[in-house]
Amino acid sequence: MFRRLTLAAAALVIFAASPAAQRPSLAGLKTTAEATDYKSTSSYDDVVKFMKTVADASPIITYTTYGTTFEGRPMPLAVVGTGLTDITPASVKATGKLRVHIQGNIHAGEVEGKEAAQVLLREFAMGRHKDWLQTMVFLITPIFNADGNEAMAMNNRGPQNGPINGQGTRAAGMGLNINRDFMKLETPEAKAFVRLWNEYDPHVGFDLHTSDGSTHGYYLTYAPGLNPNTSAAILDLQKNEWFPAITKQIKAKHGWDTFYYGNVSGGQRGGGRGRAGATPPVPEVVGAPTPAAPAPPQVWATFEHVPRFHNNYVGLRNRFALLSEAYAYATFKDRILATNYFVEESLNWANANAAKIKRACAAADAEALAGKSLATRAQIKREGMIDILMGEVEDEINPNNGARMNRRKDVTKVVPMVNGLWFEGTTAELAPAEYYIPASAVRAAELLALHGVQLRRVPAAIPAAGLEEFAITANTQRAANAASIDTGTHGLRTLEGTWQAATTAVPAGSYVVSMSQPLARLAFYLIAPTSDDGIVAWNFEDELLGAQVKTAPIWRKLK
Numbered sequence: 001m002f003r004r005l006t007l008a009a010a011a012l013v014i015f016a017a018s019p020a021a022q023r024p025s026l027a028g029l030k031t032t033a034e035a036t037d038y039k040s041t042s043s044y045d046d047v048v049k050f051m052k053t054v055a056d057a058s059p060i061i062t063y064t065t066y067g068t069t070f071e072g073r074p075m076p077l078a079v080v081g082t083g084l085t086d087i088t089p090a091s092v093k094a095t096g097k098l099r100v101h102i103q104g105n106i107h108a109g110e111v112e113g114k115e116a117a118q119v120l121l122r123e124f125a126m127g128r129h130k131d132w133l134q135t136m137v138f139l140i141t142p143i144f145n146a147d148g149n150e151a152m153a154m155n156n157r158g159p160q161n162g163p164i165n166g167q168g169t170r171a172a173g174m175g176l177n178i179n180r181d182f183m184k185l186e187t188p189e190a191k192a193f194v195r196l197w198n199e200y201d202p203h204v205g206f207d208l209h210t211s212d213g214s215t216h217g218y219y220l221t222y223a224p225g226l227n228p229n230t231s232a233a234i235l236d237l238q239k240n241e242w243f244p245a246i247t248k249q250i251k252a253k254h255g256w257d258t259f260y261y262g263n264v265s266g267g268q269r270g271g272g273r274g275r276a277g278a279t280p281p282v283p284e285v286v287g288a289p290t291p292a293a294p295a296p297p298q299v300w301a302t303f304e305h306v307p308r309f310h311n312n313y314v315g316l317r318n319r320f321a322l323l324s325e326a327y328a329y330a331t332f333k334d335r336i337l338a339t340n341y342f343v344e345e346s347l348n349w350a351n352a353n354a355a356k357i358k359r360a361c362a363a364a365d366a367e368a369l370a371g372k373s374l375a376t377r378a379q380i381k382r383e384g385m386i387d388i389l390m391g392e393v394e395d396e397i398n399p400n401n402g403a404r405m406n407r408r409k410d411v412t413k414v415v416p417m418v419n420g421l422w423f424e425g426t427t428a429e430l431a432p433a434e435y436y437i438p439a440s441a442v443r444a445a446e447l448l449a450l451h452g453v454q455l456r457r458v459p460a461a462i463p464a465a466g467l468e469e470f471a472i473t474a475n476t477q478r479a480a481n482a483a484s485i486d487t488g489t490h491g492l493r494t495l496e497g498t499w500q501a502a503t504t505a506v507p508a509g510s511y512v513v514s515m516s517q518p519l520a521r522l523a524f525y526l527i528a529p530t531s532d533d534g535i536v537a538w539n540f541e542d543e544l545l546g547a548q549v550k551t552a553p554i555w556r557k558l559k
Contacts, residue, residue, distance in 0.1 A: 023057045026126055033115045033163065038333040040165040041111040042118065044150055047143045048076050050118050058125035060133065062087045067192025070173035071147040075192055080124050081137035089199040092137050098354040101139045101202040102343065103193075106179050106209070106310065108148030108168025109157040112326045113208020116339040117142035132347055135354040139200055144189060147173025154398065159406040160212055162332040164398045171485040179207075180486040182313035183306075183526065184538040185450050197317065198452040203361050204322065204350060205314040208339055211325035213263040217389035217412035219330055220338040221261035222246070223323040225315015227305045228375045228423045229521050231364035234320060237356070242320075242349055249345040256338060257389055257412070260421050261325050264388075265301040300388045301420035305378040306533040307525060316522040318364035320357060322346055329393045329406040365518035370433040371558065374521075375425025376530040386419045429499070429528045431515050432556035436462065437527070439509040441553055444540045448513065453523045455511045462506035462555075469502040470495075470529045470552040475545060492537050493545065495529045495552060506555050529554060 031050065032042040042050070055063035060082055065074040079087040083095050092099060102120070104113025117140050123129060124138075143149055149168040156167050172178050174187050181190040197205075211221060224230075224238040247258050307313040314321035324342045326335035350357060390413055393406040436458070437444055448455055474496035480489050513523050526534045529552045535541055536552070544553040 023059075024053065026054065026057050026122065029053060029122060031115050031118045031122075033332065033336060036163075036165070038331070038336075039163055041152075041163045041167050041332075042114060042143075042149075043152075044073060044143060044146045047114065047118065051076055051078055051121060051142070054078075054121045054125040061121065061125055066141070066196050068188060069145075069147045070188050071150075073146045073150075075146065075189065076141065076143065077196070078121055078140040078142075079138070080121070080133075080140060082133045084137070089201075092200055095137055098136045098204065098350060098357055099139065099200055099202040100136050100204045100206070100347070100350065101141070101196070101200070102206040102208070103141045103144050103310075104208040105143045105145050105149060105168075106207060107170045107177075108145040108151070108172075109160070109170055110208075110210035110326075111149075111163070111167050112210055112332075112335040112339045113206075113324070114142045114149070115336045116208060116343060119336070119340055120343060129347075132351050135351050136347070139196070139202060141196075144193070145172045145178055154401050155403065157210075157328070158212065159404060160210070160328040161330065161396065161405045161407050162398075164400050164405075175485060176488055177485040179310055180308045182310055183308045183533050184490070184540075185447065186488070191450065194451060202319060203357055204320045205310070206322045206324070206343065206346070207310040207314075208343075209323065209325045210328050210335060211261065212328035215329070215391055215393055215406075216259075216262075216264075216327070217257060217391035218259050219256040219327050219334065220250075220258045220342050221325045221327070222258065222342065223261040223302060223311055223321075223325075225312050225321040226302060226309075226423055227307055227312045227316055227525070228378050228425050229525065230312075230315040231318055231360070231367065231521070233360050234315065234318065234364055237360055238320065238322075241353075242346070245349045246342065246345045249348070250341050253345075254337075254341055256341065258338075258342065259389065260300075260302065261323065262300040262302050262388070262421065264390075264417070265299040265420060297385070297418050298415065299380075299382065299418040299420040300386060301380055302422070305423040307522070308533055313522075316525055317519060318361055318521065320361070327408065329408045331407070334408075364521075369431040369515050369520045369524065372431050373428045374431050374524055374528075375423075375428050376525070376528045377427045377532045378423040378425050380420045381422050381424040382418050382420055383422070384419050385416050386421075387414045388417045389413075390415045427530050429524075429530060430558060431520070431524050432468075432558050433515055434557045435513040435515075435523070435527050436467070436506040436555040436557075437511040437513065438507060438544075438553050439511070441511075441535075441541055441544060444535045445511050447535060447540055448511075448523065448526060451519065451522060451526065453513060453519050453526070454517045455513055458506060458508060458510050458512055461508045462510075464502040464505050467502040467506065467555045467557055468499045469504070469555050470497050471500050472497040472550055472552055475547065475549070490539055492532075493539060493542065494532070495536055495545075497529065497552070499556065502555055504551075527554065 311321035
């Protein structure tokens with residue numbers, strides 16, 4: 001029900017490599033950041049030229065495209081691997097190797113991933129990481145938000161420490177934040193991403209960012225999929241083995257601290273947002289002063305759980321998500337280095353544990369969800385105390401425009417805080433054996449198909465006996481905020497209600513969505529009526545959910 005990727009046809013033409021003797025030399029090849037002493041970041045044309053250069057120079061790198069941006073730019077992709085007959089999804093899968101997608105520049109002011117991905121491609125072309133190529137094939141997309149990248153300005157990222165010649169915008173060409181679009185799939189870029197994932201089905205997905213939040217002491221923070229419905233086996237492997245190994249190796253090799261992404265909640269956000277005023281004089285007190293109440297402990301709190309974010313979406317596809325956030329107040333050069341270190345140590349561990357990663361993905365795909373209670377909304381779970389490394393910044397002036405930037409000082413202190421890294425469900429529904437969606441819910445069915453969720457049509461009506469329908473007790477909708485790049489024209493809808501014995505049959509021609517399919521977790525979060533990030537929330541059934549409607553257009557069969 002959706003347009004197929006054209007990679008398969010293009011790959012057969014592009015894959016034909018030049019003889020080794022004709023391959024250009026990579027001596028002196030630099031990224032734009034390197035060539036300008038980290039004053040500038042790469043333009044779209046710079047990235048494409050760099051990618052084509054390394055592809056021409058190496059028989060293991062193939063350049064192609066996998067979609068078109070809102071403003072009409074082809075979206076570049078490099079496929080890196082050995083033992084490939086071509087770069088079609090079938091050929092990549094036939095290697096039996098771990099499939100890894102590395103994505104940068106979803107927010108085009110956060111440019112470290114774009115630069116780090118180019119460095120990685122150059123390393124592959126120069127013969128490095130041969131051990132990785134024995135176990136992995138790579139899909140590398142350095143400049144996801146190409147349109148936003150071309151809207152460069154020096155004031156796009158506030159006090160971020162460079163690049164001083166400017167960077168792109170958070171929004172893509174359509175005026176929307178792609179990293180809030182992975183459920184509604186409104187942008188052409190998000191649609192291209194999902195097609196790529198449906199075709200190649202990577203086991204691992206990197207999303208490389210920059211963080212300008214609290215003034216902490218880490219060069220980089222990271223996160224896995226955060227939705228509470230993420231496969232426990234996948235999340236446990238990341239929490240207990242993969243991320244600890246990355247943190248340990250970066251510290252041992254480079255002396256740099258990394259940790260889980262967070263911001264200080266319930267207290268100071270750090271010195272990066274301006275200087276505090278002078279301390280007022282303490283008034284004279286007659287008699288014994290009343291002791292001040294102790295301040296509540298601060299919380300190191302992560303961001304949202306909803307799968308409109310890349311890492312949470314990848315997690316609900318039963319795959320390993322690795323979000324990185326280079327620290328915005330480190331220098332531009334150090335941010336690229338930190339991102340490179342994170343990717344390198346992540347892949348060192350993946351190389352040594354490729355079979356374990358593939359087994360976890362396969363087990364999550366095969367897991368039976370019917371009858372299990374799954375969250376449809378969530379909140380941060382506060383559990384215990386953790387030590388957080390806080391830091392300081394100092395002012396630095398951009399010589400091009402006189403704007404104040406923050407620069408990381410090499411000063412840190414340990415602050416105990418409440419652990420707010422994980423989520424717990426606040427509402428839940430039972431995952432059924434099957435959902436049924438009426439044929440009139442055309443937009444909902446099309447969205448499910450875009451995601452790769454398997455649907456089929458019922459040739460005849462299904463009697464109500466043994467089915468349940470959702471009785472609505474409250475139906476509310478937020479006012480749309482067209483100025484928001486996160487929600488745009490959508491006024492998010494919320495349903496409350498209960499499942500009860502069905503009173504009507506499922507009409508002939510309705511869609512059936514089985515929960516015995518690899519994308520069942522994602523299908524559940526899209527379809528469940530109380531989901532905070534699904535079909536109902538994003539208005540895909542508004543035409544069927546008027547104020548007088550008392551039953552949602554959905555049925556389920558529990559067994």
